[in-house]
Amino acid sequence: MNYRILAINPGSTSTKIAVYDNEEQLLVKGIDHKAEEIANYERIQDQFEMRKQEVLKVLAENNIDINTLSTVVGRGGLLPPVKSGAYLVNDEMIDRLVNRPVIEHASNLGAIISYEIAKSIGVNAYIYDSVAVDEFNDIARLSGIKNMDRESLSHALNSRAMAIKFAKDNNKKYNELNIIVAHLGGGITVSVHEKGKMIDIVSDDEGPFSPERSGRVPCKKLINTCFSGNYTHKEMLKMIRGKGGIVSYLDTVDVREVEKMMEEGNKEAKLVHDAMCYQVSKAIGELATVVEGKVDAIILTGGIAYSKLVTKHIKRRVEFISHVEIMPGENELDSLALGTLRVLNNEETAREYKEEILANA
Numbered sequence: 093m094n095y096r097i098l099a100i101n102p103g104s105t106s107t108k109i110a111v112y113d114n115e116e117q118l119l120v121k122g123i124d125h126k127a128e129e130i131a132n133y134e135r136i137q138d139q140f141e142m143r144k145q146e147v148l149k150v151l152a153e154n155n156i157d158i159n160t161l162s163t164v165v166g167r168g169g170l171l172p173p174v175k176s177g178a179y180l181v182n183d184e185m186i187d188r189l190v191n192r193p194v195i196e197h198a199s200n201l202g203a204i205i206s207y208e209i210a211k212s213i214g215v216n217a218y219i220y221d222s223v224a225v226d227e228f229n230d231i232a233r234l235s236g237i238k239n240m241d242r243e244s245l246s247h248a249l250n251s252r253a254m255a256i257k258f259a260k261d262n263n264k265k266y267n268e269l270n271i272i273v274a275h276l277g278g279g280i281t282v283s284v285h286e287k288g289k290m291i292d293i294v295s296d297d298e299g300p301f302s303p304e305r306s307g308r309v310p311c312k313k314l315i316n317t318c319f320s321g322n323y324t325h326k327e328m329l330k331m332i333r334g335k336g337g338i339v340s341y342l343d344t345v346d347v348r349e350v351e352k353m354m355e356e357g358n359k360e361a362k363l364v365h366d367a368m369c370y371q372v373s374k375a376i377g378e379l380a381t382v383v384e385g386k387v388d389a390i391i392l393t394g395g396i397a398y399s400k401l402v403t404k405h406i407k408r409r410v411e412f413i414s415h416v417e418i419m420p421g422e423n424e425l426d427s428l429a430l431g432t433l434r435v436l437n438n439e440e441t442a443r444e445y446k447e448e449i450l451a452n453a
């Protein structure tokens with residue numbers, strides 16, 4: 093059976109799309125949205141019609157008739173906690189993402205755009221491995237302050253896909269292995285997968301700094317800065333997400349540029365690069381304790397895993413824990429399409445999104 097799948101991954105400044113016939117990629121395209129265009133919209137969800145039109149235009153330009161699509165899948169956004177895998181997009185999910193998103197994030201548009209396109213041609217829309225996938229054990233939820241639980245918000249899509257691929261490539265099942273995955277992109281998440289469940293993470297506001305995020309910062313200093321009267325709430329959020337991490341030290345979010353600076357003898361660039369690798373390694377070490385050291389593999393993935401300097405540094409620090417596998421790239425469009433294909437082929441089942449059930453799950 094041949095299935096044609098449109099995958100949509102909205103990011104803060106671009107919408108990446110791809111079309112697949114089963115596993116074969118027919119088209120892949122990054123649609124850039126100009127900062128002036130984005131600035132016209134007060135809320136991220138208001139950008140949906142503009143981005144949808146751009147997606148339809150690219151399909152038409154590439155002679156892909158939307159009526160030939162079997163389904164549409166979007167990167168799942170900031171919903172209340174959900175399970176891993178696929179969800180059918182429904183009105184309840186759209187209501188949450190449009191009217192009460194947990195956090196405003198470009199990925200919230202994935203379900204909204206997919207649903208609209210799918211509805212117009214009478215097929216189903218899905219999300220797959222949303223950033224809100226929550227498989228924490230109870231012990232992982234405590235933060236140290238009552239009523240301020242830790243949250244499972246992560247790069248679950250690429251992290252789970254790489255762990256599943258690693259298992260398959262090694263003739264094992266994902267649910268037989270304990271794997272630590274470090275997703276190294278604009279944001280960084282390190283996650284531990286115990287026998288097929290992502291039971292804990294070190295997220296990008298609790299762990300390593302990344303190109304544009306601060307990671308864990310000293311709490312007392314952060315609180316004092318919040319109350320200094322010098323910053324608005326929005327500016328403080330931007331300080332940790334958008335203007336934190338590498339960019340706050342070196343004025344770039346591009347690790348390739350940092351490495352060029354290092355080649356030119358820039359000592360601060362070397363220190364910041366080293367510190368990011370050091371912090372990622374610490375997070376891997378931290379999560380190794382969750383499975384009591386029984387780690388079958390450590391996977392380094394995401395755009396930064398293309399860097400030999402980064403992977404060599406982290407490998408040196410964590411190889412004592414387990415084998416290190418380098419799987420570079422963010423692979424998110426492939427992960428969306430292949431996950432959905434497993435649903436269409438009845439190898440996995442899509443869940444129905446219902447908030448009242450999730451709250452008690």
Ligand SMILES: Nc1ncnc2c1ncn2[C@@H]1O[C@H](COP(=O)(O)OP(=O)(O)O)[C@@H](O)[C@H]1O
Nearest residue numbers: 277278303345346347348394395396398399422
């Ligand atoms: N060949 C490379 N060497 C070093 N860093 C790279 C390379 N390719 C991409 N990167 C870095 O990867 C980061 C983006 O990663 P990516 O997974 O694409 O993130 P996102 O989807 O969050 O933007 C950027 O900091 C970029 O500089």
Ligand SMILES: CCCC(=O)OP(=O)(O)O
Nearest residue numbers: 223245246247277278279
């Ligand atoms: C909220 C965790 C997922 C995330 O931050 O995604 P991006 O790095 O794509 O913004």
